[in-house]
Amino acid sequence: MPERGGGRGVVATESMAAGDLILVSRPLAYVASEFGSLPEAEALVESINCNDVSQADRALLLDLHAGDEFEDGGGDMGLTQEHLYGIIGCNSFGEEFTDFAASLARAPQGAGPHQVGHLGLWHSFSMLNHSCAPNAVNYVLGDSMAVFAAAPVQQGRELCINYLGAASLRPVEERQAGLAEAYAFACACPRCSLELLHGCSMAVAPSGSGGSGGGGPVSVSEELQVRLRVAEGGVLLGRCAELAAELQEQQQQHQQQCQAAAASPLDQLPALTALAARAAADLAAAERLLTPAQELLQQSQALMQQAQAQAQAQAQAQAQAVQWLRAAAYELYAVRTAAVEAAARCAEAVEADTSSSSSPPTAGEPAASEAPAAQQAAAAAAALTEGLWCETAGALERQLGVVAAVAPHSDLHLFLATKALALAQAADGRASGRAAAGRGALQGAAAAGQQQGAQQGPGSGGVGGAGGEVPDSATALARCCAVVRGRYGRRLSDAAVQRLLEGAAWGLSQVAV
Numbered sequence: 001m002p003e004r005g006g007g008r009g010v011v012a013t014e015s016m017a018a019g020d021l022i023l024v025s026r027p028l029a030y031v032a033s034e035f036g037s038l039p040e041a042e043a044l045v046e047s048i049n050c051n052d053v054s055q056a057d058r059a060l061l062l063d064l065h066a067g068d069e070f071e072d073g074g075g076d077m078g079l080t081q082e083h084l085y086g087i088i089g090c091n092s093f094g095e096e097f098t099d100f101a102a103s104l105a106r107a108p109q110g111a112g113p114h115q116v117g118h119l120g121l122w123h124s125f126s127m128l129n130h131s132c133a134p135n136a137v138n139y140v141l142g143d144s145m146a147v148f149a150a151a152p153v154q155q156g157r158e159l160c161i162n163y164l165g166a167a168s169l170r171p172v173e174e175r176q177a178g179l180a181e182a183y184a185f186a187c188a189c190p191r192c193s194l195e196l197l198h199g200c201s202m203a204v205a206p207s208g209s210g211g212s213g214g215g216g217p218v219s220v221s222e223e224l225q226v227r228l229r230v231a232e233g234g235v236l237l238g239r240c241a242e243l244a245a246e247l248q249e250q251q252q253q254h255q256q257q258c259q260a261a262a263a264s265p266l267d268q269l270p271a272l273t274a275l276a277a278r279a280a281a282d283l284a285a286a287e288r289l290l291t292p293a294q295e296l297l298q299q300s301q302a303l304m305q306q307a308q309a310q311a312q313a314q315a316q317a318q319a320q321a322v323q324w325l326r327a328a329a330y331e332l333y334a335v336r337t338a339a340v341e342a343a344a345r346c347a348e349a350v351e352a353d354t355s356s357s358s359s360p361p362t363a364g365e366p367a368a369s370e371a372p373a374a375q376q377a378a379a380a381a382a383a384l385t386e387g388l389w390c391e392t393a394g395a396l397e398r399q400l401g402v403v404a405a406v407a408p409h410s411d412l413h414l415f416l417a418t419k420a421l422a423l424a425q426a427a428d429g430r431a432s433g434r435a436a437a438g439r440g441a442l443q444g445a446a447a448a449g450q451q452q453g454a455q456q457g458p459g460s461g462g463v464g465g466a467g468g469e470v471p472d473s474a475t476a477l478a479r480c481c482a483v484v485r486g487r488y489g490r491r492l493s494d495a496a497v498q499r500l501l502e503g504a505a506w507g508l509s510q511v512a513v
């Protein structure tokens with residue numbers, strides 16, 4: 001059939017009425033099964049393999065369509081098992097006969113009352129193609145296949161049956177999917193085309209109805225009704241197609257008339273007037289929208305101003321928080337320094353006490369036996385001083401890291417560095433290790449200043465010498481001043497630099513005990 005892209009089919013050689021017998025086909029292979037059950041394809045294969053089939057029928061079997069891969073009829077290979085399964089898949093027809101009375105009436109001769117389910121292959125019947133709106137219907141009578149016209153058929157029309165059984169009532173997508181899966185073709189019958197075109201299904205299966213597309217068994221009477229309905233649908237569809245053709249013709253005429261009318265300018269006047277009226281209406285609608293739009297604009301402007309004010313307030317609050325944090329840090333180091341100084345004084349007092357107790361005791365003075373206790377106290381005080389210093393130095397180091405990370409332009413880490421250096425000197429002028437740590441902190445501050453700040457002149461940024469000598473307070477102060485100048489000289493006024501230097505000097509004077 002060229003109109004469906006190849007393949008064979010059956011065409012009416014003369015017009016016929018609904019109910020006319022089209023063909024009766026004897027089986028090439030046929031197996032019966034128990035009432036209510038459909039025989040398996042294996043049973044049919046077995047009956048063919050057991051030489052039940054004559055040579056002539058074998059040739060007819062080979063003539064049947066078996067899928068695209070067997071288009072050459074199997075070639076020299078003859079009838080392989082694979083080919084046979086392909087033939088059965090494409091052409092076999094079977095029913096389980098759940099309608100008991102009708103089943104008995106159709107049962108093949110010799111079949112017992114329970115042997116009424118069947119599966120078979122019929123040659124001329126296998127030439128019929130499928131349509132979801134078929135004009136022919138088939139019945140198994142005995143083991144023969146009879147095909148009748150299910151609607152009036154004009155000469156030259158293709159005769160089609162329904163491959164789907166009751167599943168032909170399913171929506172178009174399901175029918176298409178079922179046919180594609182079982183027979184590997186996309187159905188383009190008038191019903192499918194119409195339903196696909198309009199995106200709707202003209203028939204929806206009643207709930208619980210089955211068919212070869214899946215679901216439970218369907219009785220024969222039910223299936224007959226289904227086929228009748230489908231056949232009626234086919235007739236209606238034919239009428240629809242004719243109407244569609246008429247409509248298309250009319251549409252073309254209208255189009256031609258419109259084109260002719262468009263060519264004449266006078267005829268365009270009503271269309272232009274209508275367009276103008278629509279434009280006026282659009283304008284009025286736009287004007288109506290203008291006032292609320294203006295109001296919205298004003299509202300959003302007010303909101304924006306509010307947001308700006310909020311952002312300013314937030315920035316101020318942030319700046320205040322930074323100032324507060326800075327003050328808190330100064331406070332902390334002042335307290336720690338005071339504690340270290342107190343501990344040092346305590347140690348000095350205990351030491352003085354101990355040395356005075358080494359001279360002979362006078363009346364009212366503590367006995368010589370108490371001297372070890374005083375020594376212990378001195379040792380404890382020294383340990384306390386040491387511990388406090390270590391803690392303070394550790395805290396200074398951590399603060400330095402934090403300040404350098406979050407506020408690289410702050411002068412706080414300079415202060416912290418000078419503090420660390422002074423502490424190292426004050427705590428133990430001979431402990432070069434600790435002093436070196438203080439010097440290192442000062443150098444770190446200077447290096448941060450060099451990276452972040454303005455360019456420094458030669459020698460101005462170097463804080464601390466390369467040797468292990470601990471610089472005195474005045475040297476440290478001079479080096480701090482160099483750092484400050486190097487870092488802030490460009491961006492700060494002279495007065496501001498002076499204030500910073502004074503601040504650093506003040507810090508040193510507080511701790512250089």
Ligand SMILES: C[S@@+](CC[C@H](N)C(=O)[O-])C[C@H]1O[C@@H](n2cnc3c(N)ncnc32)[C@H](O)[C@@H]1O
Pocket residue numbers: 004007008009064065067090091125126127128129130131183184185186187188189
């Ligand atoms: C029982 S055979 C029908 C006869 C077949 N056209 C032939 O040439 O032998 C079934 C096969 O025919 C083709 N067929 C049947 N109905 C069709 C349809 N409506 N559109 C396209 N192909 C169809 C499919 O390839 C299907 O597997």
